Amino acid sequence: MKLKETILKDCFIVEPTIFNDERGYFYEKYNQRKFEELSGLSGDFVQDNISKSSYGVLRGLHLQKGEHAQAKLVSCLEGKVWDIAVDLREDSPSFGKWIGVELTEENKYQLYIPRGFAHGFAVLSETAIFSYKCDNYYNKESEGGIIWNDPDLAIDWKLPPNDIILSEKDKAMPKFKAKNF
Template sequence: MKIKETPLKDCYIIEPTVFEDGRGYFYEKYNEKKFEELTGMNGHFVQDNISKSAYGVLRGLHLQKGEHAQAKLVSCLEGRVWDVAVDLRPESPTFGQWYGVELTPGNRLQFYVPRGFAHGFSVLSETAVFAYKCDNFYSKESEGGVIWNDPDLNIDWKLPLGDIILSEKDKVLATFAERNF
């Protein structure tokens, strides 16, 4: 397992060591002990989620607030997604900055998004199956987020605007300037 730092403080790309031969391949997708040794972050996850989405679906930018804040370890099991994290921690040197990475089954990358970040992804392929491990349980009452097209963040979602499909909830999230997170 290789850990690569991103421009955002405490966000990491995880690249597995893959063993391939004529039969196929094997790799360790996650190892809590190695993760904690390499990042210094808590790597204990309590909930796994899977979503399937069609091309153009944009989910985000979401977060859990307060005592229900969540760190996530995300990957794409089928298709291609553009995955984005936004640092919402006011004390962080990367506060208000975003970073994106393409996740596919072929590149086998995982993206670690710590607590205090908003997270979202857009689907670049016909469909995508997206997986995320969370270090805290979901709480509907603690939902928060930032609108996907916030002008202060200016995120490139890698999709033509006319192709973006949003949930009703995601259409009315607060702006970064409103700071409801």
């Protein structure tokens, strides 16, 4: 496993070591000790979530606020997604900036997203199975988010706008300037 820094402070890509042979492959998806040694961060994850979505589904931009904020380690187990992290920490040098990372079943990359970030992804393949490891439990009352097409963030979701499929909740998210975080 190795970590690749991104332009966002404390947000990084986790690249696994993959062992391939004629039978298939093997890789260690998560090792708390290695994660903590490489990142200097706590790797205490308490909740795993899985979602399955079809092409064009855009989930996000979501976050948990206050004491229920969550760091996430996300990956795509099947298919391909364009994963987005937005730094919402006002004291951060990368506040208001975002990155996009293609997570696929082939590259097996994971994205570590610290607390204080919004997160979302768009499905680029026919279907995708997406995995989230979270370091805090979900709390409905602490939900927050930002509208997917916020003009100040100007996120490129890698999908034609007419192909994007949103939940009613995601259609109603506030703009970045509303600071619903």
